[in-house]
Amino acid sequence: MMIKPWIFEFFPELKTASPDDSRAAISDYFNRYLDLWVRDEELGFEGIFFSEHHFGGSFSPSPNLVIAAMASRTRSLRLGVMGVALPYYHPARVVEELGMLDHLTGGRLEIGTAIGIPQELARLNLSMEEARERNDEIIDILYGALTGNAVTHQGKHFSFKDLRMLPPLRQTPPPVWTTVVSAESARKAARRGSKICTGFNATSQIKAIFDAYREEADRVGFAAGPEHLALRRRVTLAPTEDEARGYAVGVAERIKEYVSKDPRATVKPVLDAPSGGGGFSLTEDEFITGTPSGVTEQIIDQCRQIGAGHFLAVLHWSAPFEEVARAHELFGREAVPLLRKASV
Numbered sequence: 001m002m003i004k005p006w007i008f009e010f011f012p013e014l015k016t017a018s019p020d021d022s023r024a025a026i027s028d029y030f031n032r033y034l035d036l037w038v039r040d041e042e043l044g045f046e047g048i049f050f051s052e053h054h055f056g057g058s059f060s061p062s063p064n065l066v067i068a069a070m071a072s073r074t075r076s077l078r079l080g081v082m083g084v085a086l087p088y089y090h091p092a093r094v095v096e097e098l099g100m101l102d103h104l105t106g107g108r109l110e111i112g113t114a115i116g117i118p119q120e121l122a123r124l125n126l127s128m129e130e131a132r133e134r135n136d137e138i139i140d141i142l143y144g145a146l147t148g149n150a151v152t153h154q155g156k157h158f159s160f161k162d163l164r165m166l167p168p169l170r171q172t173p174p175p176v177w178t179t180v181v182s183a184e185s186a187r188k189a190a191r192r193g194s195k196i197c198t199g200f201n202a203t204s205q206i207k208a209i210f211d212a213y214r215e216e217a218d219r220v221g222f223a224a225g226p227e228h229l230a231l232r233r234r235v236t237l238a239p240t241e242d243e244a245r246g247y248a249v250g251v252a253e254r255i256k257e258y259v260s261k262d263p264r265a266t267v268k269p270v271l272d273a274p275s276g277g278g279g280f281s282l283t284e285d286e287f288i289t290g291t292p293s294g295v296t297e298q299i300i301d302q303c304r305q306i307g308a309g310h311f312l313a314v315l316h317w318s319a320p321f322e323e324v325a326r327a328h329e330l331f332g333r334e335a336v337p338l339l340r341k342a343s344v
Helices: 019-042 063-071 091-104 118-122 128-145 183-192 203-219 241-259 292-306 321-341
Strands: 004-009 047-050 078-081 109-114 151-154 159-163 176-179 195-198 229-237 265-267 280-282 287-290 310-315
Touching: 004 019, 004 321, 019 063, 019 321, 047 063, 047 109, 063 078, 063 091, 091 109, 091 128, 109 128, 118 128, 128 151, 176 183, 183 195, 183 203, 195 203, 203 229, 203 292, 229 241, 229 292, 229 321, 241 287, 287 292, 292 310, 292 321, 310 321
Parallel strands: 004 047, 004 310, 047 078, 078 109, 109 176, 176 195, 195 229, 229 287, 229 310, 265 280
Antiparallel strands: 151 159
């Protein structure tokens, strides 16, 4: 199959000069991003995966609202969240919102789930142990509800009987994704028949994670191929190598500060930041930098090494809007056509 190009949208927080002008500036900022995402459809992107973040850094605490706003502005763009941080919610709210969004988008919804970011969960006194428990319980309920039948569940955190969650999804079955950073998580996703997405780690480590997914899928009789695998990377590009490297310095500084707060992350020498408690590592492979042709070559090479049929581009992570908009235009016009011609 060809490599399907997606935008992975962090939607960075707008830093305003003073509180007095922040409200009008933020409203304008939202509208500019909405226009940018509409332009992404015109540029030929497969779709956009929004991300969920809380309490600073991003304006995306409820990305399902962004999908609803984009539903009437686009016609072919796939729209999803990679992923909805399940531990924050009651499962009925998750399931019923997904049903609404699948109809509002005309069946263009991509369902993605995630546990969440440890330092964000901690602000609400949610430990990673409890978050994992809640996540696993909600996942079981979600898959039970995808059939459209009433669900009965008795668990540690949630309990209900014959709960009919409406409206039913339009797509049967809908595409469901799970974000993973380990082989164990990949195997669990394969047993559910979920697609998976990952990043951060070196390409060789991601291949091992994807191999575990493929092996488990084969064991349970599930035919897994490139269509089920997505690679997410931070991409910085410009008309010249020197200009791209200049932008990449800014990305590295911003990500260094951000991931140093994540206890799961081990930051390799490519970024001069403290290391944490493991889970994933950031290496050179996470950062793809260069001209449009240069970054496309790197993307194709990594996708072929690991067998991924989807590439999620994080373009100029957390940069000012004007820089991000130029990157979307350049990647869309010059990289997207080449990716759609490449095979995995």
